[in-house]
Amino acid sequence: MTNPAPARTVYKLPQVTALFWVLKIAATTLGETGGDLLAQTLKLGYAAASLLFLAIFVVSLIAQLRARRFHPALYWTVIAATSTAGTTMSDLINRGPGSDTSTDGGLGYGAGAALLISGLAIVFVIWRFSGQTYDVSNIRTLRGEMLYWAAILLSNTLGTSLGDYLSDSSGLGYGGGAALIGTIMVVILLAHYCTPISGVVLFWMAFILTRPLGATAGDLLSKSHSSGGLGFGTYGTSAVLLAILVAGIAYSHAKAARTTPENSDDDLIRAIE
Incomplete structure (x- = not known):
């Protein structure tokens, strides 16, 4: 009797390179302007837009x-x-189901952030006790990938709250909020090269902070001059960011085509049963 072949695994997540961070910031900034485009500019409202985007998320996930x-x-x-x-x-x-930018109809930034922080903490605790690794370069199981995406969805939602608070309520404005988050990310980069702090911890710190950076940068680019923005609008800003994202993805595809994969297509991860 022959022994069954061992389960094979492959990497289904990208390598963390400079291009990864460029595309992550572009995607998160596009998320801010794209979300505002449907919910505010087109008056779809936050509830209806959330249902639409969640449906897209579920299908793509x-x-x-x-x-x-x-x-x-x-x-x-x-x-x-x-x-x-x-x-x-x-x-x-934070604001309620309509398209109003005030927080009168919602929980507000403080309570909303507390709720989202609790949710994200729960995901990381479950992740910790599931036996899966936080190291994104070694996530090779279905369970680990599902926890990864749950953490990303919650961190992006939390990051939006933080970005909106910095832009709207902290007194920093769009430019000041983006500058603050950008400075913190530079500090994290320096810590990666100059300190013994775990690279996994620093990765997740930077990963989470790209969302408020995208939120503040997106508002800075798209909001009107009278509101403290640069006035490019949600249409123009979203189009430029989408072009950057598409160009980066095309480059990734071209690079992957030139690289011989370590595992063949037979060494692929198990799909959902």
């Missing part, structure tokens, strides 16, 4: 989980979906 290898376009579609859904879900929690 199922495709990602069932995929047998890493597909750049699919991965970044899910990331963009979490960013747009995170934008409108955060606004729904």
Whole structure:
């Protein structure tokens, strides 16, 4: 009797490179402007926009989980979906179901952030006791990937709340909020190269902070001059960010095509049963 072949695994997540961070910031900024485009500019409202973006997220996530290898376009579609859904879900929690930018109809930034922090903490606790690794370079199981995406969705929603608070209520404004988050991310980068702090911890800190950076940068680019923004609008800003994202994905595909994969298509991860 022959022994069954051992289960094989592949990487379904991208390598963390400079391009990864460029695309992550572009996707999160697009999530802010895209979410505002539907919910505010087109007056769809936060509740309806959240349902739409959550549906897109679920469909794209199922495709990602069932995929047998890493597909750049699919991965970044899910990331963009979490960013747009995170934008409108955060606004729904903080501001209410309509399209108003005040917090009178919602929980407000403080209570909303507390709720989202609790949810994200619960995900990381479950992750810790599930036996799965936090190291994104070693996530190779279905359970680990599902926890990864749950953390991303909640962190993007939380990051939107933080970004909106910095832009609207802290007195920093859009530019000041973006500068503050950008400075913190530079400190994290320096800590990566100059301190013994765990790279996994620093990765998740930077990953979470890209969302408020995207939120403040997106508002800075799209809001009117009278509101403290640069006045490019949600249409123009979203179009430029989408072009950057598409160009980066195309480059990733071209690079992957030039690289011989370590595992063949037979060494692919198990899809959802």
